[in-house]
Amino acid sequence: MQWLLQILTWWNGQTLNTRFHTWRNGELVGQDEFGNSYYRTNGGKLDPALGYERRWVIYAGESDGSKTPPGWYGWLHQTTDTPPTAETYVAREWEMPHQANMTGTAQAYRPAGSLSMGGVRPAATGDYKAWTPGS
Numbered sequence: 001m002q003w004l005l006q007i008l009t010w011w012n013g014q015t016l017n018t019r020f021h022t023w024r025n026g027e028l029v030g031q032d033e034f035g036n037s038y039y040r041t042n043g044g045k046l047d048p049a050l051g052y053e054r055r056w057v058i059y060a061g062e063s064d065g066s067k068t069p070p071g072w073y074g075w076l077h078q079t080t081d082t083p084p085t086a087e088t089y090v091a092r093e094w095e096m097p098h099q100a101n102m103t104g105t106a107q108a109y110r111p112a113g114s115l116s117m118g119g120v121r122p123a124a125t126g127d128y129k130a131w132t133p134g135s
Contacts, residue, residue, distance in 0.1 A: 014058045022058065029075075030085035034067050034098070035060030038076070038083065052078060070095045 014022070026039035037058045044053045055076050057068060068076065070091055071084035102108045113121045 018058065022056075026056075029055075029083045032069050032072055032084075034069075036067065036072075038072055064101070066101065067098050069098070 022039055025041055027042045027044075029038045029040055031037050037060070038055070039058065040055045041047065041053050046052060047054050055078070057072070057076060059067065069084070071089040074080045075083045110116050115121075
């Protein structure tokens with residue numbers, strides 16, 4: 001069933017083309033706590049069009065960019081040259097652990113005044129004047 005998902009979808013792990021490209025040009029750098037695998041071009045070879053090495057991630061399961069931990073995010077986006085597997089990465093106090101996107105579920109964020117919370121919107125303050133054509 002997994003091979004069928006790789007043929008028909010892009011959001012479940014990797015496509016066949018990505019699998020082939022990774023097999024041919026990729027070097028595994030490491031994995032994170034979610035099972036995502038991180039790759040770079042073989043030997044850190046520079047891409048002639050970009051001028052730096054290509055780095056990519058193959059997600060375990062559904063592709064969700066928010067499941068990339070902060071240390072790996074920095075490495076993927078060329079912020080750091082050293083991957084978290086080559087150093088003792090310690091998350092900063094303001095870096096939060098992954099939380100799934102709850103949009104469309106009962107756990108979705110609904111601020112005060114939201115119609116879905118049964119609240120009432122605050123009254124307009126009068127600091128806004130609508131534009132009308134010709135004025």
